[in-house]
Amino acid sequence: MLRLACLLMLLLPMMPVLAADPVPKAPQSGVGGTLSEADHDALRGLLVDATAALNRLDTATLAQYLADGFVLTFADQHVVTDLGQLDSYVRNYFEGSDAPLKAVHFAPQATELTRAIDGQTGLVYGTSTDTYTLADGTSLSLDTHWTATVVRQDGGWRLQGFHAGVNMLDNAIINAVQRRILVWAAVALAVGLVMGTVIAPLLRRH
Structure with missing residues (x-):
């Protein structure tokens, strides 16, 4: 059980990933700019599409939502900076006869609208209830908190940075x-x- 506990702490995330917005509000200004309603709509779409890909463990589709030079820091402080590392991370926990996990389901929610850092960059944070199905069929639900940085790239919004965490004393x-x-x-x-x-x-x- 302790081994499974450690393995699950590695995964925690994998990301309520991608910065998006809750129920529409007025765009919120940040350090040096504003985001339009169209931007917030695009970010909401990013959340839905990226979460769906993640729940399918479809890293090939997820890759299209990641910005060049992305940095993902998981709850175990393991850092992923390229697609090969992301593929390996998923395979280690979900594929093979000795994989500790069978499935995962993320349900992220942004706490507030994405804050504009400038016209090309946004910052957002939120929570997620993540359900992990262990190899033996047991399910565990974890409440996580996450922060993400998004950038405008190739005509759309992409995830540049992500950091997820869990209450280490109560989960x-x-x-x-x-x-x-x-x-x-x-x-x-x-x-x-x-x-x-x-x-x-x-x-x-x-």
Whole structure:
């Protein structure tokens, strides 16, 4: 269980990826510019399409939503900077007979509209409820927080940077491990009581 816990912490993300917006609001200005309603619509589409590709584990399609020189930092602080690394990251956890995971489903939501840094760059953050299906069929849901930087490239918006994280002290993995520890502690206590009940009288006789 501890091994699976560590493996899941590696994956946490993989990204509620891509910066998009919640229910439409007035465009929000940032450091040096504004984004139009058309920009926000495009970012919403980016979120929907990229999330769908990610939930299918379709890295080939996901690649078209990544900007040149992208940097993705996962919850384990593992950094991916090219498509080959991204493919390997996914294969390690979902493919092969010893893969620890069978499926994943991300459901990201932006907390607010993307903030314009300038006319070509935006910053957005939000939350996601991510459901992981382990190789044995067990499902775990994790609440993550994420921050993303998007840039305008080739006539559209692309993901330039992404960082995801989870509360290390309060999440489904930690809770599952704690429950398992409590179960084994109870078993150990029961065994100890039984052994004490049986062995103590024998020792007193000798």
